[in-house]
Amino acid sequence: MSNRDSVKNTFLVTGLLCIVCSVLVSGAAVGLKEKQDTNKELDLKKNILNVCGIPYEAEQVEQVFTDRISVRLINLNDGIAVTSTPESDQTSSGFALNKLTANEKTELFSDPAGIGGARENYAVVYLYPEKNQIILPIRGKGLWSTLWGFISLSDDDFTTRGITFFQHGETPGLGGEVDSAFFKDQFVAPKQTIGDDGQVILNVTKSGAAGPNDIDGLAGATITTQGVDKLIKFWLGENGFGNYLQSEDRFAEASPSASN
Ligand SMILES: Cc1cc2nc3c(=O)[nH]c(=O)nc-3n(C[C@H](O)[C@H](O)[C@H](O)COP(=O)(O)O)c2cc1C
Incomplete structure (x- = not known):
């Protein structure tokens, strides 16, 4: 050798x-x-434009987004728009959803969406003033993964206008069908989400869309379907964006005095 x-x-x-x-x-x-x-960030913007049904050319995403969408930073505990967060000085102009979730959190008594037992105190919401739409970031556990997405609601009556999931690890063809036109189109057709008493009444269900507030779930994916049902109920409910949705000033800019 x-x-x-x-x-x-x-x-x-x-x-x-x-x-x-x-x-x-x-x-x-x-x-x-x-x-x-x-x-x-570009992908988030595309998803927000998609959930609003705004058409765009690939090279015009930034421009279309800036022209059509407004951004607000919300204190989830009182539903009021602020200019920055106290902990890490995040502002609404950033798209740092992940950094926002690293902000100071409020512990949850129960965690139906499976977001780790606590919910961040601040969140970024998006507004589409031309069509009076509010776009809320949502997330929650499916079978294998946390699904991250946006839901769009009409500001007039909180009926659905669209849903999109920009990140998840569910099985293609089963839970992954949350990305399918069959599933998403059901949210484009207006469906009531919040009842007169403020409770979330939208159901994502495996028993077929029998009622006017029902979304037909995913075949062979009961657990993902239940996950989507729970995460929508959580984020539209009192521990999520409930306070913001009940506030009269949903479209108002944050005043500096409301900061923090
Ligand atoms: C390889 C594999 C992948 C699966 N992926 C999913 C999934 O992404 N979401 C889901 O809810 N169920 C998934 N399931 C099925 C679940 O294990 C469970 O059987 C199912 O949620 C029951 O739903 P069903 O009553 O509609 O059949 C998967 C099963 C297998 C074997």
């Missing part, structure tokens, strides 16, 4: 290769981070 093929050299070459590869991979991860964040 020549010296080149010695055990020592083999380990040396393997070790060097590992170091070079890890430097390349981490360098790429760090170098591309900004681009990834930009793309993530």
Whole structure:
């Protein structure tokens, strides 16, 4: 065996290769981070335009979004718009949904949506003034994953205008059918979400859309269906955006005095 093929050299070459590869991979991860964040933000904007039914060309997303959509930062505990959060000085101009969820939280007595036992104190909501729509971020546990999405409601009567899930890990063809036109189109047709007593009355159900407030669930995906039902009830309810939806000033800008 020549010296080149010695055990020592083999380990040396393997070790060097590992170091070079890890430097390349981490360098790429760090170098591309900004681009990834930009793309993530662009994807959120596309989802918000989609849930509003606003058409756009791929290269015009930023422009269409800025022209048509307003953004508000809401204190979920009282439903009032604020200019920034006290903990990390987040503002409504950022799309940092993940950072907002890292904000100070309120513990939940019960956690039907499966969001980890606590709900962040601030959230970003989106407004589509031309059509009087409110777009709320929603999330909750399905079978395998947390589903992240947006629901759009009419500001006039809180009937549905659309739903979209921009991130989830449910099985394609089963729970993954939350992305299907069959499922999503049912939310485009106006359905009552909130009853006269303020309770959430929209049901996502496996027993067929029998009633006027029912959304037909997903075949072979009872658990994802139940997850979507629970997460909608949670986020539209008193522990989610309930206070905001009951507030008279839903479309108002935050006044600096209301901050924090
Ligand atoms: C490989 C595999 C993937 C599955 N993925 C999902 C899923 O994404 N969502 C879901 O609710 N159920 C999923 N299920 C089915 C559940 O295990 C469970 O049987 C189902 O929710 C019951 O729904 P059904 O009464 O409509 O059949 C999956 C099952 C298998 C074997």
